[in-house]
Amino acid sequence: MxxxxxxxxxxxxxxxxxxxxxxxxxERFLADLSQGHRPAxxxxxxxxxxxxxxxxxxxxxxVALYLLDWRQNGHxxxxxxxxxxxxxxxxxxxxxxxxxxxxxxxxxxxxxxSGTSTTTTSLxxxxxxxxxxxxxxxxxxxxxxxxLGTGQCLDGSGKRCAxxxxxxxxxxxxxGVPTPVGANVPDTDPTSCQAPCIEQVRxxxxxxxxxxxxxxxxxxxxxxxxWTAEPGGADALETLxxxxxxxxxxxxxxxxxxxxxxxxASNGSTSWQSLGLPGGQRNAASVVxxxxxxxxxxxxxxxxxxxxxxxxxxxxxxxxxxATWAFRGEPxxxxxxGVEVDSVDAAAAPDGSLTIACQPRQAGLAxxxxxxxxxxxxxxxxxAGRITxxxxxxxxxxxxxxxxxxxxxxxxxxxxxxxxxxVRSGPGAAIFIGFETATTGRVIAQPAPGxxxxxxxxxxxxAGQTWTPYTxx
Amino acid sequence: xxGGEDFARFVRTHMGALLKTAYLLTGNRDTAEELVQDxxxxxxxxxxxxxxxxxxxxxxxRCVVNRFINDRRRPASxxxxxxxLPETPDRHDIASEVSDRDLVWRLLASLPxxxxxxxxxxxxxxxxDEESAEYLQCRPGTVRxxxxxxxxxxxxxxxxxxxPGFFESTG
Numbered sequence: 001m002x003x004x005x006x007x008x009x010x011x012x013x014x015x016x017x018x019x020x021x022x023x024x025x026x027e028r029f030l031a032d033l034s035q036g037h038r039p040a041x042x043x044x045x046x047x048x049x050x051x052x053x054x055x056x057x058x059x060x061x062x063v064a065l066y067l068l069d070w071r072q073n074g075h076x077x078x079x080x081x082x083x084x085x086x087x088x089x090x091x092x093x094x095x096x097x098x099x100x101x102x103x104x105x106x107x108x109x110x111x112x113x114s115g116t117s118t119t120t121t122s123l124x125x126x127x128x129x130x131x132x133x134x135x136x137x138x139x140x141x142x143x144x145x146x147x148l149g150t151g152q153c154l155d156g157s158g159k160r161c162a163x164x165x166x167x168x169x170x171x172x173x174x175x176g177v178p179t180p181v182g183a184n185v186p187d188t189d190p191t192s193c194q195a196p197c198i199e200q201v202r203x204x205x206x207x208x209x210x211x212x213x214x215x216x217x218x219x220x221x222x223x224x225x226x227w228t229a230e231p232g233g234a235d236a237l238e239t240l241x242x243x244x245x246x247x248x249x250x251x252x253x254x255x256x257x258x259x260x261x262x263x264x265a266s267n268g269s270t271s272w273q274s275l276g277l278p279g280g281q282r283n284a285a286s287v288v289x290x291x292x293x294x295x296x297x298x299x300x301x302x303x304x305x306x307x308x309x310x311x312x313x314x315x316x317x318x319x320x321x322x323a324t325w326a327f328r329g330e331p332x333x334x335x336x337x338g339v340e341v342d343s344v345d346a347a348a349a350p351d352g353s354l355t356i357a358c359q360p361r362q363a364g365l366a367x368x369x370x371x372x373x374x375x376x377x378x379x380x381x382x383x384a385g386r387i388t389x390x391x392x393x394x395x396x397x398x399x400x401x402x403x404x405x406x407x408x409x410x411x412x413x414x415x416x417x418x419x420x421x422x423v424r425s426g427p428g429a430a431i432f433i434g435f436e437t438a439t440t441g442r443v444i445a446q447p448a449p450g451x452x453x454x455x456x457x458x459x460x461x462x463a464g465q466t467w468t469p470y471t472x473x
Numbered sequence: 474x475x476g477g478e479d480f481a482r483f484v485r486t487h488m489g490a491l492l493k494t495a496y497l498l499t500g501n502r503d504t505a506e507e508l509v510q511d512x513x514x515x516x517x518x519x520x521x522x523x524x525x526x527x528x529x530x531x532x533x534x535r536c537v538v539n540r541f542i543n544d545r546r547r548p549a550s551x552x553x554x555x556x557x558l559p560e561t562p563d564r565h566d567i568a569s570e571v572s573d574r575d576l577v578w579r580l581l582a583s584l585p586x587x588x589x590x591x592x593x594x595x596x597x598x599x600x601x602d603e604e605s606a607e608y609l610q611c612r613p614g615t616v617r618x619x620x621x622x623x624x625x626x627x628x629x630x631x632x633x634x635x636x637p638g639f640f641e642s643t644g
Contacts, residue, residue, distance in 0.1 A: 004577075004627050005596065011577040012497055012597040019496035020506050022489020029488070029510050030481055033517075439481075 024293045027350035031399035031438035034463050123206060123223040126176035129154060129163050132472035134444050134457055135185060136200045137432060138209075142440045143170045146177065146209065146224075147457065148201040150187045151472075160187050164201065164211070164224060171442070171459050171470050180211055180218040180227035196229070204239040204267040212237055214249065221268050230270060235260070236289035238296070242267050245296055245322040247287050258283045260300065264322045277316065279327035284314075292348035295376065296322045299331075299346040299356070313343035315356075317377045328377055332358035344368075345395045350438045353400035355417070356380070357392050368392030368407060370417035374400050383417020396433035398441060398463045406430045410443065412464050426467040427458040439463045480520050484513065487530050494534055497593045498541045500582045508544075512537045534598075535608045538590050542609075545586035577627065584623050591619035 129151025139145035146166050153161040162185040165174040179185075179198075186193040193199075196216035203209035211218045211227065212234040218227040234246040244267055250259035259282050263272040284300035291297070296318040315328040332341040345357040354377055359368040367388035371380040389408040396404035403413045409428050411420040427445040435441035443458040458467040488509065495505035516523055516536060526532035581589055587609060594605040595616070602613040609616060 002624075004624050007577045008581070008592055008624070008627070009596045011575070011581070012593060015578050016493040016497055016597065018502070019489070019493040020502050022487075022492055023485070025492060025506055025509075026485045026488035029513070030484055033514070 021293060021352075024350075024352040027438045028352070028399065031349075031351055031402060031463065034439055123166065124175075124177050124225045125166070126178070127154065128165060128174050128176050128472065129161065130473060131160075132163055132165065133187070134165075134472070135431075137434065137442050137444060137457065138202045139434075139436045139442065140203050140205050142436050142461075144168050144206060145171065145436075145442075146201055146203050147174065148185060148198070148211065150185050162198070166224070170440075170461075171457060174472070177224035178227070179224075180229065183211065183216065183218065183227075200234075200237070202237050202239055202244075204242075204244065208239075208268040210234070210237055210239070210244065210246075212246070219268070219270070235287040236298075238289050238291045239267055240291045240296075241294060241321050243321045245289065245291070246272070247289055247298065260284060260287065262298070262322065262325065275322070275325065278325060286344075288346045290346050290348040290354070291321075292350055292354075293352040294321050295319055295348060295352060295354070296325075297346055297348055297354050297377070298325070299343055301343060312340070315343070315346070315377065319376055331356045331371060331377075331380060333371075333382065344392060347395045347397040347434075349397035349399050350435065351399045353397065355395055355397045355400070355403055357395035357405060359391050368405060370395060370403055370405065370413070372397075372400050372403070372416055381416060383413065385413060385417050385420045387411055387420055394430060394433055396435060396441060396443075396464075398435045399438050402438075402463045404433055404464060406433060423464065423467065426464075427456065427469070443467070445469075479524060480513075480517060483523075483529060483533075487533070490530065491534060491537060494593065494598070495537055495541070497597055498538065498586075498590060500578075508537060508541055512540050515540075538594070538608050539610070542586045542590060580627055584626060588619050588623035588626070591616055592623050595620055 132147075132149055132151040134147045134149040136148040137145060138148075144167065146164060149163050149165075150160045151163040153159045162179040162183050164177040164179045166177045167174045180196070183196050183198045184193050185198055193213075196218075197213045198211040198216050198218065199213040201209065201211045207221055207223045209220045209224060211220075214235055215233040217230045217233050219230055220227045232248055235249055237244060237246040239245075244265050246263050246265075248261050248263055260277065262275045262277060264275060265272045286299075286301035288299040288301070289296070290299075298316040298318075300314045300316075312330040312334075313332070315331045316325045317328050318325045330343060331346075332343045334341055340361040342359050342361055343356050344359045346354060347357075348354050351374075353372055353374045355370050355372045357368060357370055360366065367386040368391060369386050370383040372383065373380045383403070387405050387407045392405045392407045394404075394406035396406075398404075401414060401416045403417050404423075405411045405413075405420065406429060410423040410426050410430055410433075412423050413420050427443040429446035430443045431446050432444035433441065440459070440461050441464060442460075445456040445458060456469045456471045458469050460467050491509045491512075492505055495508045496502060499505045499508060512533065516533060523529050523532050581592065584592070590609060591605060594600045594608055595602070598605075600608070602616045605616045606613045609619075
């Protein structure tokens with residue numbers, strides 16, 4: 001091999017690493033395709049039009065034939081399922097969680113090396129308690145996920161106990177998984193949960209998982225068969241790309257959480273590295289952590305009930321799985337002195353974009369809206385659409401264009417927040433929304449006022465065009 | 474399993490590999506993404522044919538390479554889009570292996586499309602002359618000729634350099 005050939009080989013190998021990341025590009029491409037859009041980076045519309053129309057026609061035909069075949073073969077959904085979501089293919093590890101301490105989210109799916117629901121050990125599978133009320137969801141792939149909540153204790157006492165469930169088929173059926181010994185989960189009143197109180201659950205893959213609350217932290221490395229109590233707690237936690245990021249606080253000295261800090265560890269490790277938080281505030285009323293690709297985003301919200309205009313939110317951004325963080329200030333625009341627009345929630349989409357839900361605090365201002373960044377939070381595009389029926393509480397993002405806001409009901413936008421449409425045949429108001437891929441997402445429906453029965457988990461596999469409910473017995 | 478799911482699974486599994494090839498061909502991230510997306514959209518209506526291929530990834534990659542070459546043949550596409558200007562290098566700045574590789578990268582952008590594709594297939598994908606010939610729809614001898622001419626062109630720039638021996642063969 002002569003010198004120039006050696007240099008060419010070396011140059012090609014070196015520069016191949018500069019290619020766009022495949023997982024983010026794949027999700028963006030599939031999202032665009034599912035919406036009938038041409039991908040955003042493409043400059044030539046004419047070259048796309050004919051093949052795109054042909055492709056969309058084929059996809060529609062294939063889906064129609066599939067559904068027809070499914071019906072004709074007499075497949076019946078499992079008990080309790082009105083209509084079953086179609087299992088999706090395992091995906092690369094990108095996911096769009098959306099989260100606040102008050103509203104749980106789907107978590108990042110899995111490590112790059114696994115990426116599917118494949119397991120190496122036998123996972124626990126017990127009965128599902130009656131009256132299951134789901135409070136939090138985490139999916140490690142479109143097929144495999146976990147639900148944390150409460151159900152009737154299996155001892156027949158009639159009391160309610162912590163409950164953890166697992167699905168291996170995209171939510172068509174569920175099995176019981178042991179919860180940490182002695183742990184409690186908030187039922188209807190979050191303030192009544194006795195220590196150790198776990199409020200959320202995240203799994204990195206089928207085996208490594210975390211159940212936690214602000215003052216309790218448990219880890220499993222065998223799919224929940226056994227749990228180990230670890231020191232401290234977590235206000236928020238997300239796992240992706242083999243790493244887990246958790247947000248901690250000291251818990252005293254302010255309305256709380258106070259003295260917020262970030263810790264990072266490898267999946268399954270008990271060795272946590274504490275990281276500094278640059279600039280900005282250390283106290284918050286709400287903590288939102290969301291991840292996609294190698295991006296991690298931490299939104300600290302302030303107490304809105306006090307009405308103080310200077311109670312601003314703060315966004316921190318990491319582009320390297322939480323290793324380092326940058327201070328980005330208040331993402332939502334503040335129109336004038338004395339007028340406050342709160343950043344109430346954030347959601348990273350599988351295509352790597354970040355969307356913030358903004359809600360004007362003062363009465364008389366136009367309603368809630370979204371801001372989306374597709375360039376690593378260097379800039380935001382503000383959606384022109386406004387939700388005026390109730391304050392927005394949650395945001396979900398299948399992509400930078402297909403967005404969801406939760407207010408009095410669930411709203412969907414297919415144009416990046418420029419316009420919003422209520423989801424008519426869907427979950428209504430929700431306490432949770434998250435997307436595992438550009439097309440597959442989940443919602444936990446808000447129980448009706450005064451209703452203490454089972455919660456309904458809704459699934460979409462077409463980026464929120466249609467939703468399928470699963471109500472626990 | 475429907476075709477839509479198979480297609481989505483393929484995209485999620487192989488998008489990264491296809492983008493690497495496309496980036497090495499085009500030298501530009503946006504153009505690479507466009508090239509791969511354009512190829513996939515055109516293949517989607519006949520995805521069964523892709524799945525019937527012995528190695529679907531190789532089939533799609535071949536389509537990416539052909540699309541790259543065909544696009545470059547069009548008059549409107551003759552202007553090369555790269556992240557870096559394909560300018561003649563300032564050889565006075567060349568002092569290290571790293572800068573050598575960077576210089577080669579810039580010079581690759583100036584090569585004709587088929588020559589650059591031949592280098593990518595032979596030296597990055599590590600395909601044989603015969604396998605590369607299938608991609609380029611030519612004979613193995615033509616591949617050898619394309620590679621030889623490309624290397625000769627790159628070597629020729631060194632002849633103009635006042636850094637003698639920089640690109641000379643070491644044996």
